Amino acid sequence: MLRPPTLFGHEAAGRIIAVGAGVAGWSVGDRVVANNSAPCFNCFFCRRQEYSLCANLTFNNGTFAQYLKVPAAIVQHNLLPIPEDLPNAIAALTEPLACVLHGVARSSLQPGQRVVVLGDGAIGLMFVGVLAQQGAKVLYLAAMSPACRWANNWGQRKPLTTASSDVPAVVRELTEGMGADIVIEATGIPAVWSWRSPVPVQEQR
Numbered sequence: 001m002l003r004p005p006t007l008f009g010h011e012a013a014g015r016i017i018a019v020g021a022g023v024a025g026w027s028v029g030d031r032v033v034a035n036n037s038a039p040c041f042n043c044f045f046c047r048r049q050e051y052s053l054c055a056n057l058t059f060n061n062g063t064f065a066q067y068l069k070v071p072a073a074i075v076q077h078n079l080l081p082i083p084e085d086l087p088n089a090i091a092a093l094t095e096p097l098a099c100v101l102h103g104v105a106r107s108s109l110q111p112g113q114r115v116v117v118l119g120d121g122a123i124g125l126m127f128v129g130v131l132a133q134q135g136a137k138v139l140y141l142a143a144m145s146p147a148c149r150w151a152n153n154w155g156q157r158k159p160l161t162t163a164s165s166d167v168p169a170v171v172r173e174l175t176e177g178m179g180a181d182i183v184i185e186a187t188g189i190p191a192v193w194s195w196r197s198p199v200p201v202q203e204q205r
């Protein structure tokens, strides 16, 4: 998305210490979460309300710093107030959690469906939590770190499997050869996107 050298970090929550000229509706002292980008509302995709595909996204990189100047487009469209009882560390995860909720909604999940989650970063782990909460049977989490132990505490009946060199084969084994109902790809690695469906295509008669 961005060409190095660039600033790091793009999730942030904190307190407003100064308000720019022309900013309305926010005051010094307000606690806010600044989401990581804002669409232009004017390009080919924005005009079709496909904002995640916007060609001219404004980014909010640099949130690893203690102080941050939030770009105007994000102040205007993607700055949210934080409820009094919500800690900053959790509020900062608003945008990734929203992505996960959106993904689960678009998957048309039905209770009891068998789901495979590929990737155990923050997004993959949040998927496991939300899917379990919504009644999915999460069969498998392709995990690369001890973080998958956390996922086991999120409503899973049996421990999730960790990384394997042949994930489609493991999924076939877990599903009597039928494959999962839903697969969540949360690695961002192109090679993973191209893994074949474990179900062989039957001949047409």
Ligand SMILES: [Zn+2]
Binding pocket: 039, 040, 041, 042, 043, 044, 045, 046, 053, 054, 055, 056, 057
């Ligand atoms: Zn756009």
